Amino acid sequence: MRSRGGATLVGFGFGAIQAGLFGLEAQASGAFGRIVVAEVVPEMVAALRRAGGVYAVNVAHADRCETVQVGPIQIENPAVDADRGRLVQAIAAAQEIATAVPSVDAYTVPGPASLQRILAEGLCRKVATNGPRAVVYAAENHPQAAALLQAAVLEAVPEDVRTAVAAQVRFVDTVIAKMSGVIAPPGDLTPVTPDSARAFLVESFNHILIGRVDFGPAAPFGRGLAVFEEKNDLRPFEAAKLYGHNAVHALAAYVGLWLGLAQITQLRELPGALAFLRAALVEESGAALMRKYDGVDPFFTPAAFARFADDLLARMVNPFLRDTTARVGRDPARKLGWDDRLVGAMRLA
Numbered sequence: 001m002r003s004r005g006g007a008t009l010v011g012f013g014f015g016a017i018q019a020g021l022f023g024l025e026a027q028a029s030g031a032f033g034r035i036v037v038a039e040v041v042p043e044m045v046a047a048l049r050r051a052g053g054v055y056a057v058n059v060a061h062a063d064r065c066e067t068v069q070v071g072p073i074q075i076e077n078p079a080v081d082a083d084r085g086r087l088v089q090a091i092a093a094a095q096e097i098a099t100a101v102p103s104v105d106a107y108t109v110p111g112p113a114s115l116q117r118i119l120a121e122g123l124c125r126k127v128a129t130n131g132p133r134a135v136v137y138a139a140e141n142h143p144q145a146a147a148l149l150q151a152a153v154l155e156a157v158p159e160d161v162r163t164a165v166a167a168q169v170r171f172v173d174t175v176i177a178k179m180s181g182v183i184a185p186p187g188d189l190t191p192v193t194p195d196s197a198r199a200f201l202v203e204s205f206n207h208i209l210i211g212r213v214d215f216g217p218a219a220p221f222g223r224g225l226a227v228f229e230e231k232n233d234l235r236p237f238e239a240a241k242l243y244g245h246n247a248v249h250a251l252a253a254y255v256g257l258w259l260g261l262a263q264i265t266q267l268r269e270l271p272g273a274l275a276f277l278r279a280a281l282v283e284e285s286g287a288a289l290m291r292k293y294d295g296v297d298p299f300f301t302p303a304a305f306a307r308f309a310d311d312l313l314a315r316m317v318n319p320f321l322r323d324t325t326a327r328v329g330r331d332p333a334r335k336l337g338w339d340d341r342l343v344g345a346m347r348l349a
Helices: 016-029 042-050 081-093 104-108 115-128 145-155 159-168 235-258 264-269 273-292 302-316 325-329 341-348
Strands: 007-012 032-038 055-060 065-070 074-076 096-099 134-138 169-175 180-183 199-203 209-211 229-231
Touching: 007 016, 007 081, 016 032, 016 055, 016 065, 016 096, 016 180, 016 199, 032 081, 042 074, 074 081, 081 115, 104 115, 104 145, 115 134, 115 145, 115 159, 134 145, 145 159, 145 169, 159 169, 169 235, 235 264, 235 273, 235 302, 235 325, 235 341, 264 273, 273 302, 273 341
Parallel strands: 007 032, 007 096, 032 074, 055 199, 096 134, 134 169, 209 229
Antiparallel strands: 055 065, 169 209, 180 199
């Protein structure tokens, strides 16, 4: 790993966001000397170990696709006793922890290998060994992810040390507008490891919003992942992500599917398509969001929202991102839900 700082990052889940956001940005920051990742798929753990802990991320820029090698990292399977012990030790030493598992339901699965119990044990050891304070980034795309994770972890901490553990850690939500995916088979992309049957493909965008990391009157907490931007209240930005970004992304997919297009980027060639999507984003979703959150943040102003819309649409149709209408438009029953991106945006308006 090129970075040689002294900090430790621990991640849970080894998908495109953990690998292509947290791991990638940790390496780029130069602040971390150690990255440890928990992954429950034995084949992925074995493949990464065969590769010496080094993995590849394909990064889509506006004009090219770049392969970035990340690592070496340490990967552990929490279902294996020895691996789990090393994870607990790593958490005790970690300054930053990132959870990027399939959903918040994965926090409390039965057994000693659960994220809840491993985090609780590691944080207890942190207190017992006078380890550093830590922030936990919850990246499960749920508006209460951090609160749910904090409650689950503290419930698993013995009552006599619960206050001390709570004082050493802060759980924060995230708004991750970075488009990413797992491509299988990799085709002409660089696979995760040389013998892997899949590839990570992420966009270069890295403007990630997180909740405020507040340890009260104690000394300020210095994040190694300094590229992330803290906000006092993430709720307006969560709404903008759902009813702005996610809504127009789904709309683009449905328009594309209706017209028989396979790739989102093909919308660039369709006269009027981008203008239609921009109008929906700015004049409908955007107008409603700016009305509701007027004065909250400069983002919710006409000029700033227009810049956001133009940037987002350009990123969405980036040919190097290779996004498909089938992927973006999948699970319509959920995406057309009462509180979800499209109907929710209509109700907000």
